[in-house]
Amino acid sequence: MGRRQQQGFTLIELMIVIAIIATIAVIAIPNLLAQKLVSNEAAAMETLRMFISSQVQFKRGASADENGNGIGEYGLLPELSGGAGVRNVGNPIRPAVLSSGFRSFGSRGEVSRGGYFFIVLLPTATGQGVNWLTPGAVDAEIAETTWCAYAWPTRFGSTGNRTFFVSQAGDMITTMDSRYTHDNAGGLLTPGAAFGGSGSATSITGCLAMNTTGRDGNFWKQAN
Numbered sequence: 001m002g003r004r005q006q007q008g009f010t011l012i013e014l015m016i017v018i019a020i021i022a023t024i025a026v027i028a029i030p031n032l033l034a035q036k037l038v039s040n041e042a043a044a045m046e047t048l049r050m051f052i053s054s055q056v057q058f059k060r061g062a063s064a065d066e067n068g069n070g071i072g073e074y075g076l077l078p079e080l081s082g083g084a085g086v087r088n089v090g091n092p093i094r095p096a097v098l099s100s101g102f103r104s105f106g107s108r109g110e111v112s113r114g115g116y117f118f119i120v121l122l123p124t125a126t127g128q129g130v131n132w133l134t135p136g137a138v139d140a141e142i143a144e145t146t147w148c149a150y151a152w153p154t155r156f157g158s159t160g161n162r163t164f165f166v167s168q169a170g171d172m173i174t175t176m177d178s179r180y181t182h183d184n185a186g187g188l189l190t191p192g193a194a195f196g197g198s199g200s201a202t203s204i205t206g207c208l209a210m211n212t213t214g215r216d217g218n219f220w221k222q223a224n
Contacts, residue, residue, distance in 0.1 A: 040115035040160045044151040048166045054097040066140035074147035076132040077120045087135045109133045115159030120149045129191025129204035148204045156181035165194035174223040
């Protein structure tokens with residue numbers, strides 16, 4: 001018995017242990033990844049709900065009033081997070097209604113957070129959606145009534161499956177499209193993807209694609 005203890009495990013015993021560990025890993029890892037994916041999607045939805053309340057607060061405080069008519073406009077992400085103004089609105093520093101974490105941007109104007117990318121769009125004079133990279137294109141009058149935001153996974157199937165959308169209407173809708181992932185630049189969302197009808201793919205005006213096909217050809221439905 002003493003000799004057996006000094007020799008340690010036999011090859012067969014080691015193979016059995018490895019097989020057991022491998023079996024546990026095969027069962028546990030996919031479940032952990034699935035739980036993480038669901039958690040990321042839930043967090044993305046919560047962030048978009050936060051955008052809705054933040055936009056209401058920002059507009060109510062007239063933190064942006066580019067045309068000087070006394071009516072507040074909706075904000076772009078740097079403005080909502082209390083950074084320097086990106087539009088010429090005479091108020092370069094604004095009270096933050098979002099955390100400073102929404103001031104770190106990617107090359108396309110998006111913010112990365114919890115396995116998702118987020119972008120906020122405001123309208124031009126023709127209703128096209130633009131982000132903070134082209135602030136001079138924002139139409140002050142239409143921005144008093146219109147904004148929207150998208151959230152899509154950084155890696156489809158790994159950090160999330162669903163893409164989400166919200167606007168001033170307050171409804172959240174979702175679709176699932178493997179093109180909508182940061183790793184596939186050619187499949188990035190167009191501003192009008194979640195809108196219905198035959199309008200422009202870059203327009204953020206019109207009716208939402210609620211339980212119908214959007215301008216991107218995908219079926220969008222209410223998120224829950």
